[in-house]
Amino acid sequence: LDSKASQKSMLHPKPKGLMLQYGTAGFRTTAKHLDHVMFRMGLLATLRSRKTKSTIGVMVTASHNPEEDNGLKLIDPMGEMVTPSWEGYATQLANAEQEVLCSALKDIIEKETINMSETASVFVGRDTRPSSQRLSQAVLDGVSCLGGQIQDYGLVTTPQLHYMVRCRNTHGCYGTDTLQGYYQKLSQAFIELTKNARNHTDDQKRLLVDGANGIGALKVRELEACLQSELQMVLFNDGSNGKLNYLCGADYVKVQQKPPQGINMGAGERCCSFDGDADRIVYYYNDSDGSFHLLDGDKIATLISTYLKELLTQAGLNLQIAVVQTAYANGSSTQYLEDIMKVTVSCTKTGVKHLHHAAQKFDIGVYFEANGHGTVLQLSEFIRLKASVDEKKHAAKLLENTINLINQATGDAISDMLVIEAVLAIRGMTVQEWDSIYTDLPNRQLTVKVADRRMIDTADAERRAVTPAGLQDSIDALVKKYTKARAFVRPSGTEDLVRVYAEAETQESADVLAHEVSLAVYHMAGGVGEKPKPLK
């Protein structure tokens, strides 16, 4: 096997000296530098499969990054992100020079006492990037080189592949591991739920969808046929002429706080955007004055947790519901959830794996990043519920269908969209009414280039900078000048820069504060290039 691996690996040569890291969401860089990484991750996935005696997933995507980039993510048996110790192996294997690749492999096999005669099974999927087909072929080469069985799903969204892996490893209990199985489970639940809708007119069923010119657009088309017109989607940026993620998609809309290009929004019309691999979603609308309103991950978490909490009460279930957020959560959302909704709020570091892990600790964990990635965990308990009173029965039925609509493996734009649409329909709520549950504090995100972003170390779920000395004191002093203000800085886990977040009572204060904090980072943490300029 070893000689086969080293021979085959010659066909996927590593550029000498190139070092890459398995980051927050896997490997991500220009597609040109990834062929060897793909092959080697095919090898690693078969080892992981033998170790866990389960199917492992490999998704080829760079999410919201530009079209020229690509990346890879490993999926563990329950459909969750690969466990951190194996992220380390991924980095080691990706960076091993050709001559030592075999010994690097052997190292992992020994450390993990992997029995190479076990069978191995790997599911592979890819997004619509021009480079994805070739790169996923390299993954397949790696898997077959170590004798793993392959199921190649071809073009799928990231959450769809997570879902398939979970289905396979739970032997059908969670669902059927085919695209048809996925669409059927979701659409049946959706149709059942919308039977409880209040005045569900065609107007209310209408939703404008920005597909980011990516995989989500293709998959929404496939889903549509199963929805029996209960949701009437008008698709924009479907990939037929625009570039992936370019001036569109969830990340663009969230960061720029404006609508994507290529969408035709009438006043008050409900719109949503997916990101490039359809694991994030944000909603928005223009009001009659033409001003833009964003409903991000925090608003989504609030809508879903409020709905679930109500159902739990109606079903007579005494379960603890919690919302997991990150430092980016708007201060208003946290305040609303804690003070008005009285749900537990927990804050973790940025990155899906951290939120997912934290959410597992509660009876029901709703987790969302402000950027629109999120889902709900541990709902299966309810399935055993046998309510006797009619009202309870009704609530229990709603809960059951809601569970079936949620992708518990990971945040899923398509599933989240259907959950949101169902909740709005059941409550007879317009997007404006949803938006008015609480008012976001104005906020601003900026980035600063520094010589070495590792200079900045954070604590308290990234809300405080521990190093360089004095930086946090400066931030504290700046924040004090404004009302309802908050700010933090953190090194990005996906790009070579430092991110700055500020919020305050007015947009002007948030903008000025963000700029002042950027300057503090620039001066105290080794800024490079031009000094940050004030906004506008």
Ligand code: 16G
């Ligand atoms: C990745 C993460 C996302 C996080 C973002 C932060 C996953 C699947 N995705 O896209 O959750 O919000 O990185 O990026 O974990 P940053 O560290 O560059 O700010």
Ligand code: MG
């Ligand atoms: Mg994504």
